[in-house]
Amino acid sequence: MNHLTLFLPCAGGVEPYLAQEAALILGRKDGIQLESAGVRIEASWREAMQLNLHSRLASRVLIQVQGCAYRSEQDIYQAACDVAWEIWFSQRQTFKIDITATRSPLKSLNFAALRVKDAICDRFRHLTGERPSVDVQRPDARIYVHLSADELSLYVDTSGEPLFKRGWRQDKGDAPLKETLAAAMLAASGWWNLEGEQRELQPLYDPCCGSGTIAIEAAQIALGIPAGGQRRFGFERLIPFQDHVWNAMKTIAFRADSMPANSQKGLKNLVIYGSDVAHRMADFAQRNAELAGVGAAIEFRGGDALQRKPPCPVPPQGAVILTNPPYGERIEVAGVAGVHSLSPRERAGVRASSGQLRPNRETAEFNAEEGDFFPQLATHWKTHFDGWTAHLLVPDMKLPGKMRLKESRRVPLWNGPIECRLFRFDIQGRRVPSEPKEAASAPAPQP
Ligand SMILES: C[S@@+](CC[C@H](N)C(=O)[O-])C[C@H]1O[C@@H](n2cnc3c(N)ncnc32)[C@H](O)[C@@H]1O
Structure with a gap:
């Protein structure tokens, strides 16, 4: 053995x-x-x-x-x-x-x-x-x-049920990310430091959080909670299994000072945030976080990604947006750029143009809702998220062009059978030219 x-x-x-x-x-x-x-x-x-x-x-x-x-x-x-x-x-x-x-x-x-x-x-x-x-x-x-x-x-x-099933999820939402892919996004973005050296935790924000998978994985990493601490494994039914060895291993894994897969400094302040245009999803995410033992470590809110302001200032170590935004047929964009904000006639046009295509690269070319959402998101970030680093997982290789942003990195990742890229954008805020002082403070002409 x-x-x-x-x-x-x-x-x-x-x-x-x-x-x-x-x-x-x-x-x-x-x-x-x-x-x-x-x-x-x-x-x-x-x-x-x-x-x-x-x-x-x-x-x-x-x-x-x-x-x-x-x-x-x-x-x-x-x-x-x-x-x-x-x-x-x-x-x-x-x-x-x-x-x-x-x-x-x-x-x-x-x-x-x-x-x-x-x-x-x-x-x-x-x-x-x-x-x-x-x-x-x-x-x-x-x-x-x-x-x-x-x-x-x-x-x-030796695993039994696949390992993305962590044992905490009750509320799925419409298109939850697999926990393993959420963790891969955290690693590929650099937020989860797998190099081994200690460093200050960066604030993390998922503005389209759905059932909260990315934020929950992040909080468990930051708190050193073992990924499989809440589930059973196939090896428990195999002959070499010894109960006492396994129980001792779990006890060590849950000790506060034992974080074998984690090299972040402990979570001193609340720095993990999620929001979703569907308030119902923010509630699901909160409930999932509580079941995963990280309810107090994350702040979930309802709200449109095109309207929500940064949840915190950018500290010296930087701040990270990490999300898999709505894409394709399964999940529509909602909120101000969404299909729900269109008239019934416009909505019919959108549906006709997106047709029966599967969520893949081609879909992106036709989907009018997404066509509006991503440029608006880029404008919103440039206006309000100066200094943040944003990472988006999408199946659209042409996304940077559509957002008029130049990516600083693209990492290939597969979401099941769908080939995706995790794009990194370093957001540099647009400086709104200040109004000429005289004009702003000039007294109104007297009649
Ligand atoms: C692909 S799902 C995210 C799934 C999530 N990562 C999870 O694991 O459950 C996209 C989410 O974006 C949300 N959404 C759609 N339009 C939005 C908008 N304008 N602002 C914020 N969230 C939006 C949807 O409600 C949905 O929950």
Whole structure:
């Protein structure tokens, strides 16, 4: 159990941040290797539990139990027969198989998964006279099969439910960000410092906060609250699991001075803010924050992003706006630039122009609401948010041009299947020329 090969899958673009995060959690850089769509780590069982508890960026923690060449379903059966599944679960437990492939020559992935299932059952029957059953809803053990063109990998999952499910969310809103992607935005923006050195916390503001995911992740990071402290994990049902070791690990994780994945200074003052044009969403966000244990650390308000003023002055360390604004069909812009502010006739025109397009790059070209919202947002920021650094996650590669702002950075991130960019804009306020003194103070002409 001390020499395991782990694979931590993550969203595209997040790999370098996940490698940094894993190094912080484990307190070492060696044995951590960047791969496409994930990070490979040589680690112990104990470290696998630690990664589950603390990682904000990984989707899962998988243990690789087989890796070999294959050409046929029979090779897959044989490779799965050779794995000591009995180390991980027993014939009395249930299991489930998930399979993914890139460029596999096999005709049916379902059949390949069936061969792995047969191999597991045959091995247990041979060893014990019994076989475990399949349960696709609530399995005790989850097995992952990945096929490339010629390589087969088999994994035992230690996470259970995907890690973006932190265990606190009740109110979802219409299009909540996955917690793992919110954390990736915090890392990519630089607000979440994964380099390891201590530094002063920057105020953070999400002006389209929805259910509050970005602000809540930020507050948990700032307070050193472990990402998975409120949920259960798949490893709790596997054979190597020891209750007392896990309880001791959680106790340490919740100690105030223990912040393995966090290098911010503690949250002395309230510096995290969120607002949403829908007051209902601000209430949802507040309730979610309370469930996540950070209710007192964030201020949520209702209000239009085009009207709300900065929630605080800019301190010497700078201040950050971080948001995934309304975009595409699922979430409309509301408020002064929104479809709801249009006449019924104008609204019909907007709907006709946005049609049935999915939220993607093309949609952005046609959506009249968004067309108005983003230039107005840029003007509002230039007028009121001088000195702030704004980061927007959008699927529109042409957004800077539409906002007439030059981005200082663009980071590719994937929101599920949608390719996005996190654009950074350094806001420099427009200096409103002051009125000539004489004109302003000239006495009104007397009749
Ligand atoms: C993509 S969602 C944000 C989701 C959020 N990150 C979460 O995790 O739940 C966009 C949000 O922008 C809000 N919104 C739409 N128009 C707005 C405006 N003019 N000002 C502020 N918020 C707005 C919507 O109500 C919605 O909650």
